[in-house]
Amino acid sequence: xxxxxxxxxxxxxxxxxxxxxxxxxxxxxxxxxxxxxxxxxxxxxxxxxxxxxxxxxxxxxxxxxxxxxxxxxxxxxxxxxxxxxxxxxxxxxxxxxxxxxxxxxxxxxxxxxxxxxxxxxxxxxxxxxxxxxxxxxxxxxxxxxxxxxxxxxxxxxxxxxxxxxxxxxxxxxxxxxxxxxxxxxxxxxxxxxxxxxxxxxxxxxxxxxxxxxxxxxxxxx
Numbered sequence: 001x002x003x004x005x006x007x008x009x010x011x012x013x014x015x016x017x018x019x020x021x022x023x024x025x026x027x028x029x030x031x032x033x034x035x036x037x038x039x040x041x042x043x044x045x046x047x048x049x050x051x052x053x054x055x056x057x058x059x060x061x062x063x064x065x066x067x068x069x070x071x072x073x074x075x076x077x078x079x080x081x082x083x084x085x086x087x088x089x090x091x092x093x094x095x096x097x098x099x100x101x102x103x104x105x106x107x108x109x110x111x112x113x114x115x116x117x118x119x120x121x122x123x124x125x126x127x128x129x130x131x132x133x134x135x136x137x138x139x140x141x142x143x144x145x146x147x148x149x150x151x152x153x154x155x156x157x158x159x160x161x162x163x164x165x166x167x168x169x170x171x172x173x174x175x176x177x178x179x180x181x182x183x184x185x186x187x188x189x190x191x192x193x194x195x196x197x198x199x200x201x202x203x204x205x206x207x208x209x210x211x212x213x214x215x216x217x218x219x220x221x
Contacts, residue, residue: 014091017106019079022113022163023072030068039063046116046134048159048178048209055178058171062116071163083164085207086118093130113162121146123155124214133159143179144186147213148196154214156201166206175209176200183213 033039040059047062049055061067074082090112094105112118115132122128135141147155159175161167167175183198195216203210 011088011091011095014095014106014109015080015087016076018083018087018090018109018113019076021110022079022083023074023076025114026068026072029063030065030072033063033065033068043116048117048182049174050177050181054174058174083113085164085205086112086120086160087164089120089128090118090130093128115162118160118162119146120158120160121155122158123147123152125151125153125155132162142186143183143198143213144190144192147183148187148192148194149190154196154212156210156212158203158208158210160208164207167209172206172209176211179209179211183211 029039040056040063043063044052044056044059047055047058049058080087090109094108097105112132115134117133118130119133120128120130129146131146133141143157147157157179159179180198183196187196196213197216198211198213201210201212
């Protein structure tokens with residue numbers, strides 16, 4: 001049997017890789033913040049919110065020395081519990097992609113806790129797209145490209161904090177506005193002739209924010 005096949009990557013092995021990456025990432029951030037590096041200002045544009053001011057406020061909470069220190073000090077079991085909202089989804093997604101070999105699976109999952117969000121797109125045409133957000137692929141990185149570009153037919157977009165932590169009510173509203181904003185920017189830049197609607201998708205879990213992106217079939221007035 002080919003040892004590089006992704007079905008040789010056990011869920012427990014992957015969880016260990018992700019948890020280690022999470023702790024290493026937050027320890028590095030803690031060290032940078034303690035010496036005064038302004039990560040919040042540098043990375044504010046990566047947060048989902050309706051305005052620059054809101055993005056900066058959220059970034060300052062996320063990239064505070066206190067927050068980084070608390071996360072870096074967690075036990076591995078605590079990290080597993082914290083990441084529970086998205087960890088299994090990401091593991092299953094990458095392990096079941098037949099074209100992705102073992103080391104690529106581990107490499108991709110290792111990056112999941114190192115961005116601001118983890119995004120899951122449940123496509124209406126079938127299938128999932130799971131990736132960190134913002135990601136590293138500039139062509140496919142915006143919300144529009146992930147949901148409505150080309151032959152895509154829209155879907156449900158679910159966004160989790162990369163830390164798995166809950167959204168406050170204010171953060172939830174900001175994230176919903178931010179997703180709509182990012183979709184609108186990508187839509188406008190693409191010059192798409194198809195009418196699309198991006199609306200809030202109700203969820204009872206405060207650890208995720210969701211929107212519905214679908215074609216607008218209403219007749220114009």
